[in-house]
Amino acid sequence: MAVRFLDWLGAPAGADWLDLGCGTGALTQTILARSSPRSVVGIDASAGFVAHARATTADERARFEVGDAQKLPLADASVDVAASALVLNFVPDRVAALRELQRVVRPGGFLSFYVWDYPGSGMGFMNAFWNAAIALDPNAAELGEGRRFTFCTPEGLTALCAEAGLTAVTVAPIEIETRFASFEDYWQPFTLGAGPAPGYCASLPEDKRAALKERLKQDVGGEGARPGAREGGDGPVGFIARAWAVRTAC
Ligand SMILES: C[S@@+](CC[C@H](N)C(=O)[O-])C[C@H]1O[C@@H](n2cnc3c(N)ncnc32)[C@H](O)[C@@H]1O
Known part of the structure; x- marks a missing residue:
């Protein structure tokens, strides 16, 4: 999924990235392998996941920190691309998280994320x-x-973004086969x-x-x-x- 997502996103090489909710580092490692970043900071609320991501990502362009999506431990305008994979549905205040992502992205950068299509029986x-x-x-x-994460539809995600002040958003389906x-x-x-x-x-x-x-x-x-x-x-x-x-x- 991370590979398809990065291909779809089409971010330029040499960028500073944030991987919010990095978990074990799956998206961070895919960014490192495919997107030629200058740096990637992975942030996750779980100290255990952060420790695992650190231990399994041997790349000096990457660093990992424990942090909360609703109050990111990053300076304003400090990354070019903010990405987040399969996280937003777990964050209690999603609007706050989207505002935080906007805060840390430099003007001209990208804000991006994906969530499973739970309500559309997509998983x-x-x-x-x-x-x-x-x-x-x-x-x-x-x-x-599907009952718990009803906002995970194109309409729900567009409305959520609008609430956080993001109006020109593109929403697209990405499918993979899980075997x-x-x-x-x-x-x-x-x-x-x-x-x-x-x-x-x-x-x-x-x-x-x-x-x-x-x-x-x-x-x-x-x-x-x-x-x-x-x-x-x-x-x-x-x-x-x-x-x-x-x-x-x-
Ligand atoms: C389904 S996992 C996805 C992990 C990774 N992005 C991936 O694609 O493999 C969701 C992650 O979100 C993190 N998470 C949940 N709530 C969070 C929050 N408020 N702030 C930061 N991370 C959070 C969890 O600790 C977990 O690592």
């Missing part, structure tokens, strides 16, 4: 999980990201407990979790499975994942 591997969960437990309908080596490979992260779907999974008693797993296995082996999925078998399974990417000149 295939997550939809399959929730569809199976809801088929067995209608109460699960309240928990899916898993087998159903077990797909299922295993749902058992780890972090995030809404794994959290729901962890909340189920063992028999209900087993029933959900079986239902999901049937579902992703049949309708909705992408090429490469073998019905009922242990072959790879794949889904389409779609994000909405937003960019604007500052």
Whole structure:
């Protein structure tokens, strides 16, 4: 997704970048590999992710800091390109975060970000999980990201940007195929407990979790499975994942 996003953004070489919500450094590393930056600063609220990103990004153009999107630890007009991947939906005050991004971008620079298309069922591997969960437990309908992150649509994102004073924005879909080596490979992260779907999974008693797993296995082996999925078998399974990417000149 980061590769497609950077190709779409088309930022010039030699720029100073911010990767807001850098996590383990996936976007930062892609910027370093493909966008010939002068520098990249990765900022994330999680000290653990920042430590991991530091330890795994061996490039003197990159540095990482712990910080909050709503109050960035950066000077005014200190980067040419601000980018943020799959973060904005987690920030409580999104307008404040967009204002902060505007503050730190130099005049003539770019502000850009992308979020999963949760409301448009754009995150295939997550939809399959929730569809199976809801088929067995209608109460699960309240928990899916589509209900929680309703602003992640072209209209919602444009309105959010307008609220932060950004009017000339471009919004575009970016799609990738997410592939898993087998159903077990797909299922295993749902058992780890972090995030809404794994959290729901962890909340189920063992028999209900087993029933959900079986239902999901049937579902992703049949309708909705992408090429490469073998019905009922242990072959790879794949889904389409779609994000909405937003960019604007500052
Ligand atoms: C889904 S991860 C995306 C990580 C990375 N950008 C990527 O594409 O792999 C979301 C990240 O946002 C960070 N985050 C959430 N709220 C934040 C905030 N208020 N300020 C800074 N980072 C935040 C999380 O710690 C997490 O690393």
